[in-house]
Every structure is written in structure tokens, then in C-alpha cells.
Amino acid sequence: MDYQPLVELVGVSRRYSLGEVEVEALKPVDLKIYRGELLAILGPSGSGKSTLLNLIGGMDVPTGGKVLFDGQDITEFDEKRLTLFRRHQVGFVFQFFNLIPNLTARENVELAAEIKGEKVDGLALLEKVGLRDRADHFPSQLSGGEQQRVAIARALAKDPEILLCDEPTGALDYQTGIQVLSLLQDINREMGKTVVIVTHNVVIGNMAHRILRMRDGKIDSIAVNEHPVEACRLRW
Numbered sequence: 001m002d003y004q005p006l007v008e009l010v011g012v013s014r015r016y017s018l019g020e021v022e023v024e025a026l027k028p029v030d031l032k033i034y035r036g037e038l039l040a041i042l043g044p045s046g047s048g049k050s051t052l053l054n055l056i057g058g059m060d061v062p063t064g065g066k067v068l069f070d071g072q073d074i075t076e077f078d079e080k081r082l083t084l085f086r087r088h089q090v091g092f093v094f095q096f097f098n099l100i101p102n103l104t105a106r107e108n109v110e111l112a113a114e115i116k117g118e119k120v121d122g123l124a125l126l127e128k129v130g131l132r133d134r135a136d137h138f139p140s141q142l143s144g145g146e147q148q149r150v151a152i153a154r155a156l157a158k159d160p161e162i163l164l165c166d167e168p169t170g171a172l173d174y175q176t177g178i179q180v181l182s183l184l185q186d187i188n189r190e191m192g193k194t195v196v197i198v199t200h201n202v203v204i205g206n207m208a209h210r211i212l213r214m215r216d217g218k219i220d221s222i223a224v225n226e227h228p229v230e231a232c233r234l235r236w
């Protein structure tokens with residue numbers, strides 16, 4: 001990992017208005033995410049983890065502050081440019097996979113690249129996640145862990161600079177969760193992708209280079225983990 005920031009948040013905040021009520025989901029935060037790092041974002045429910053992740057990936061727009069991605073201020077982008085940014089530069093992995101049910105695993109992967117206007121070898125990507133032999137299966141014919149691996153292959157199809165994962169193991173059992181985390185660790189190490197994992201599970205922090213803890217819409221602490229462990233050694 002080098003210490004060049006890929007993403008930099010400067011005084012970023014997010015407030016939601018629900019009629020009369022204002023919710024301060026994120027109080028002003030400063031954060032740098034470095035190229036090639038694996039960052040874990042931990043914190044209790046409602047502490048602002050997903051809000052932070054969505055702002056990093058251009059899925060949401062802050063009410064204050066700037067988000068610099070590769071030096072460009074994405075908060076200045078209009079809707080069209082922001083869509084292109086998300087399409088080209090960010091890979092998302094969600095808790096419930098969000099695969100298209102009537103497309104096969106291979107089609108789900110290849111569609112992601114087509115939206116970007118490119119062609120990819122879906123089989124090669126499925127091979128990378130250990131699922132080449134399930135390429136012609138539909139999501140309903142795959143286990144949760146397999147669906148999540150297809151979702152990760154789909155995120156990689158865009159060749160993004162960063163992979164943003166919101167509770168990627170939240171819907172999986174322990175063994176399957178570990179497999180998915182190992183895959184994310186390999187992608188970080190072998191492909192050099194910057195990976196951010198939002199989770200409730202504090203144990204997952206042990207595989208990260210840095211551990212960020214959220215509390216009440218603020219960054220409570222950021223700790224460097226000098227000795228990230230192999231995901232396959234995590235126990236909970």
C-alpha cells in the first residue's frame with residue numbers, strides 16, 4: 001500500500017429532513033482512504049456507517065463539505081457526471097447481493113461491463129471468484145455465498161479503483177462469510193484494489209489495514225492494524 005489518498009473527505013456531513021425532524025446522520029468528518037488499503041468501518045446500528053460509505057461512492061451527496069476522488073471534487077459533479085463516476089470508478093457489494101434474477105451468473109457479470117460500454121470475459125471473472133462451473137446458473141440456483149461471489153465478480157467487471165462493501169457477510173453463515181472475506185482480501189492484495197468493508201462485526205476489523213469506528217454520526221477513532229490477519233483465521 002502506498003500512502004497516496006485515493007479518496008479524501010473534507011468536513012463532509014449529511015443531514016436528512018423528515019418533515020419537521022432533522023436527522024444529522026453524519027456530523028462533519030475528515031477522512032483519507034489510501035490507495036491499496038483495506039479499511040474496515042465498524043460501529044453500532046445507526047452510527048452512520050452506510051451514510052459514510054454512500055457518500056464515498058457518490059451514491060449520496062453531502063449537505064456539507066467535499067469528497068475528493070483521485071483529486072476531483074465529486075460533490076461538484078452534476079447528476080450525469082456522478083452517474084458516470086459510479087459506473088466507471090466504483091464497485092459496490094451489498095448485503096443482499098442484488099443480482100438480476102432472470103440473468104445467469106455470467107450475464108450478471110457481463111452486464112456490468114456493458115453498462116460501462118465495455119466487454120469483459122465473464123467466465124474469466126467467475127473463475128477468479130471460484131465459480132466458473134456455475135456460470136450458467138441463475139441466482140436462485142446459487143447459495144447465498146455463491147451469489148455474493150457473483151456480485152463481487154460483477155463489481156470487478158467494471159475494473160473499479162475501489163470496492164465498497166456494505167455488510168458483505170451480513171446475510172451469510174460463518175463459513176460462507178469467511179470465504180467471501182478471503183476473496184475480498186485476495187482482491188485487495190493480488191489486484192491491488194482499495195477495499196472498504198462496512199460491518200457490525202468487530203472481528204472483521206482484524207483483517208484490515210485500518211479500523212475506523214463510528215459513533216453517533218462521527219468518527220470515534222481510526223486505528224492502524226500493524227498485523228492484519230488472514231481472513232480464514234477470523235473466528236466469531
Ligand SMILES: Nc1ncnc2c1ncn2[C@@H]1O[C@H](COP(=O)(O)OP(=O)(O)OP(=O)(O)O)[C@@H](O)[C@H]1O
Pocket residue numbers: 016017018023024025026043044045046047048049050051052200
Ligand atoms: N434516507 C434517510 N432519511 C432519513 N434518515 C436517514 C436516511 N438514511 C439514514 N438515516 C439515518 O441516519 C442515521 C445513520 O444511518 P446509517 O444507515 O448510516 O447507519 P449505519 O451505521 O449504517 O446503521 P446500520 O448498521 O443499522 O445499517 C440513522 O439514524 C438513520 O436512521
